[in-house]
Amino acid sequence: xxxxxxxxxxxxxxxxxxxxxxxxxxxxxxxxxxxxxxxxxxxxxxxxxxxxxxxxxxxxxxxxxxxxxxxxxxxxxxxxxxxxxxxxxxxxxxxxxxxxxxxxxxxxxxxxxxxxxxxxxxxxxxxxxxxxxxxxxxxxxxxxxxxxxxxxxxxxxxxxxxxxxxxxxxxxxxxxxxxxxxxxxxxxxxxxxxxxxxxxxxxxxxxxxxxxxxxxxxxxxxxxx
Numbered sequence: 001x002x003x004x005x006x007x008x009x010x011x012x013x014x015x016x017x018x019x020x021x022x023x024x025x026x027x028x029x030x031x032x033x034x035x036x037x038x039x040x041x042x043x044x045x046x047x048x049x050x051x052x053x054x055x056x057x058x059x060x061x062x063x064x065x066x067x068x069x070x071x072x073x074x075x076x077x078x079x080x081x082x083x084x085x086x087x088x089x090x091x092x093x094x095x096x097x098x099x100x101x102x103x104x105x106x107x108x109x110x111x112x113x114x115x116x117x118x119x120x121x122x123x124x125x126x127x128x129x130x131x132x133x134x135x136x137x138x139x140x141x142x143x144x145x146x147x148x149x150x151x152x153x154x155x156x157x158x159x160x161x162x163x164x165x166x167x168x169x170x171x172x173x174x175x176x177x178x179x180x181x182x183x184x185x186x187x188x189x190x191x192x193x194x195x196x197x198x199x200x201x202x203x204x205x206x207x208x209x210x211x212x213x214x215x216x217x218x219x220x221x222x223x224x225x
């Protein structure tokens with residue numbers, strides 16, 4: 001009799017365990033799907049496109065990564081205390097901006113900025129970004145200046161003059177700079193070279209990475225004042 005009662009209790013416990021397990025599975029599946037959807041909503045890219053305006057402004061977090069593809073010309077990129085990306089135009093032909101197109105796509109703390117169109121001469125583009133930013137920059141040709149930005153930098157100019165303001169040499173973990181044809185001046189790293197296929201690499205104790213390249217022209221790495 002005792003054995004029959006024990007067996008009955010065991011059967012009831014087993015059935016209850018199986019029922020609880022069967023209820024947990026759909027609950028866990030629902031939680032997983034909900035988290036997946038929330039993550040998808042959080043990472044959904046946001047794109048802003050503007051054409052022919054005299055000013056562009058968009059919020060962007062400090063410490064993010066900004067990837068830029070900019071048309072040829074006179075370009076200045078500087079860091080600011082504001083958590084924004086701002087673009088201004090100047091020069092004799094600044095009012096001829098009707099076909100200047102600015103496209104900014106952001107996803108979290110990563111942004112991709114593209115600028116196309118506009119007059120070829122007497123037209124300057126000034127871009128401000130949060131001063132604590134990682135910068136990726138590609139420009140076909142022109143006179144380009146980068147200043148006041150602390151973070152990793154990956155900057156290339158196919159032809160022209162590129163000046164990049166850097167912090168102390170010991171702030172960098174890895175630095176590489178090169179010019180296929182032209183001059184390379186990197187005073188903070190005690191480097192000055194001219195001619196063909198000029199380049200150097202340095203390793204250090206810091207946390208930042210710097211890559212700078214000019215196809216034909218001049219590359220200057222300048223100590224921040």
